[in-house]
Amino acid sequence: xxxxxxxxxxxxxxxxxxxxxxxxxxxxxxxxxxxxxxxxxxxxxxxxxxxxxxxxxxxxxxxxxxxxxxxxxxxxxxxxxxxxxxxxxxxxxxxxxxxxxxxxxxxxxxxxxxxxxxxxxxxxxxxxxxxxxxxxxxxxxxxxxxxxxxxxxxxxxxxxxxxxxxxxxxxxxxxxxxxxxxxxxxxxxxxxxxxxxxxxxxxxxxxxxxxxxxxxxxxxxxxxxxxxxxxxxxxxxxxxxxxxxxxxxxxxxxxxxxxxxxxxxxxxxxxxxxxxxxxxxxxxxxxxxxxxxxxxxxxxxxxxxxxxxxxxxxxxxxxxxxxxxxxxxxxxxxxxxxxxxxxxxxxxxxxxxxxxxxxxxxxxxxxxxxxxxxxxxxxxxxxxxxxxxxxxxxxxxxxxxxxxxxxxxxxxxxxxxxxxxxxxxxxxxxxxxxxxxxxxxxxxxxxxxxxxxxxxxxxxxxxxxxxxxxxxxxxxxxxxxxxxxxxxxxxxxxxxxxx
Ligand code: AHR
Numbered sequence: 001x002x003x004x005x006x007x008x009x010x011x012x013x014x015x016x017x018x019x020x021x022x023x024x025x026x027x028x029x030x031x032x033x034x035x036x037x038x039x040x041x042x043x044x045x046x047x048x049x050x051x052x053x054x055x056x057x058x059x060x061x062x063x064x065x066x067x068x069x070x071x072x073x074x075x076x077x078x079x080x081x082x083x084x085x086x087x088x089x090x091x092x093x094x095x096x097x098x099x100x101x102x103x104x105x106x107x108x109x110x111x112x113x114x115x116x117x118x119x120x121x122x123x124x125x126x127x128x129x130x131x132x133x134x135x136x137x138x139x140x141x142x143x144x145x146x147x148x149x150x151x152x153x154x155x156x157x158x159x160x161x162x163x164x165x166x167x168x169x170x171x172x173x174x175x176x177x178x179x180x181x182x183x184x185x186x187x188x189x190x191x192x193x194x195x196x197x198x199x200x201x202x203x204x205x206x207x208x209x210x211x212x213x214x215x216x217x218x219x220x221x222x223x224x225x226x227x228x229x230x231x232x233x234x235x236x237x238x239x240x241x242x243x244x245x246x247x248x249x250x251x252x253x254x255x256x257x258x259x260x261x262x263x264x265x266x267x268x269x270x271x272x273x274x275x276x277x278x279x280x281x282x283x284x285x286x287x288x289x290x291x292x293x294x295x296x297x298x299x300x301x302x303x304x305x306x307x308x309x310x311x312x313x314x315x316x317x318x319x320x321x322x323x324x325x326x327x328x329x330x331x332x333x334x335x336x337x338x339x340x341x342x343x344x345x346x347x348x349x350x351x352x353x354x355x356x357x358x359x360x361x362x363x364x365x366x367x368x369x370x371x372x373x374x375x376x377x378x379x380x381x382x383x384x385x386x387x388x389x390x391x392x393x394x395x396x397x398x399x400x401x402x403x404x405x406x407x408x409x410x411x412x413x414x415x416x417x418x419x420x421x422x423x424x425x426x427x428x429x430x431x432x433x434x435x436x437x438x439x440x441x442x443x444x445x446x447x448x449x450x451x452x453x454x455x456x457x458x459x460x461x462x463x464x465x466x467x468x469x470x471x472x473x474x475x476x477x478x479x480x481x482x483x484x485x486x487x488x489x490x491x492x493x494x495x496x497x498x499x
Pocket of ligand 1: 027070071072073172173214292348349
């Protein structure tokens with residue numbers, strides 16, 4: 001048994017969580033769209049072809065924003081291909097993932113689907129093969145009331161009201177040599193500035209995200225952020241961050257310690273944003289859009305063997321296990337503990353492609369990572385309290401002083417609730433955690449949800465979709481405002497309290 005303590009004070013307010021931190025991502029990639037959220041003619045779909053079972057699971061999570069249509073896909077995307085009569089839409093050789101895109105599902109279908117899924121779009125424009133012109137046209141199509149070529153075209157396509165899309169990404173991972181239309185930081189920064197200027201001229205109410213590095217490992221990391229922001233600081237609101245972790249080394253202790261890397265990454269990008277702020281003597285603060293994050297590696301070998309130029313292949317179909325859920329939980333905690341600067345985040349992705357939700361022709365099911373994501377989205381809205389974690393620590397191959405306990409506290413004043421999210425990273429010991437919350441008079445335990453299991457490699461599959469599911473712990477107490485909980489070894493925990 002190990003012991004840990006969470007030390008906090010209700011006056012130590014970090015910030016209110018922007019609900020968009022619980023966003024996700026649908027790219028035209030693999031079976032995310034086709035066979036994922038959309039399957040025309042299936043008995044599981046509605047008359048428009050939207051998969052009802054997938055929609056139900058998405059609503060269960062409560063996903064506030066969905067990034068679309070890419071990803072790498074967006075960098076060679078012609079948005080015009082995806083609107084108008086379906087039978088007139090062109091089939092394209094999709095270069096990023098080397099598949100055939102038939103454009104049966106496009107921009108307007110996505111907007112219809114978003115409404116039913118109770119979510120808002122986060123749209124990306126193509127700054128790879130295209131630029132200012134396509135971006136100003138797509139925003140005129142989406143957001144202009146009427147009386148212009150593109151807004152009238154939207155009306156002709158059956159959408160009399162503008163879509164009013166508020167959040168736009170200026171391209172995707174433009175620092176990556178794999179990106180179609182890859183650019184240097186100077187080239188991209190200048191283009192982002194001019195594109196943002198034109199888009200804002202069409203609709204001044206939008207918010208814009210500039211591309212940061214595609215990862216901390218990029219050789220241009222740091223310099224890229226500073227140079228890009230030097231160009232476009234005044235027109236953008238957010239800088240993007242992306243990260244994916246893997247356990248190729250099969251070293252679970254080191255794998256779970258990756259939250260330290262994520263934490264460091266966030267701190268470095270914030271420092272760079274603020275460096276440019278200082279340099280420019282600007283009053284404006286650039287916040288973070290962590291718009292791609294997850295575990296991604298299980299499907300890498302299978303993807304190498306895929307036949308090219310097929311439609312909607314089984315691509316990037318990672319099957320997630322318990323340790324992946326623990327890392328995803330830790331990553332959610334890390335994002336929440338930076339909610340003063342991370343305002344947007346997207347679990348990449350949502351369905352079938354490195355996703356919490358999987359489908360077949362017969363059913364949809366929850367992967368292990370579904371649970372921490374759903375819990376954080378449902379119970380993590382409110383105000384994050386700063387806390388000090390007093391926990392035993394371990395060293396792993398790449399990290400030193402990794403606390404066994406990772407945690408975060410969210411106070412929802414309106415609902416008179418406090419939630420503790422916690423991961424016990426020990427594979428051998430359960431952990432007794434205490435937290436003095438006497439300032440919340442009358443505090444009692446509502447529920448202690450636990451996700452754990454004996455086998456770190458256990459997964460949920462179509463045949464066995466409930467191998468790893470949460471249960472309610474019974475022995476958690478709150479006596480005179482002191483919460484005491486036992487976190488099983490290798491577990492994700494949600495301790496819900498109310499007063
Ligand atoms: O999410 C999968 C891919 O990862 C995205 O298309 C790209 O932006 C990133 O490299």
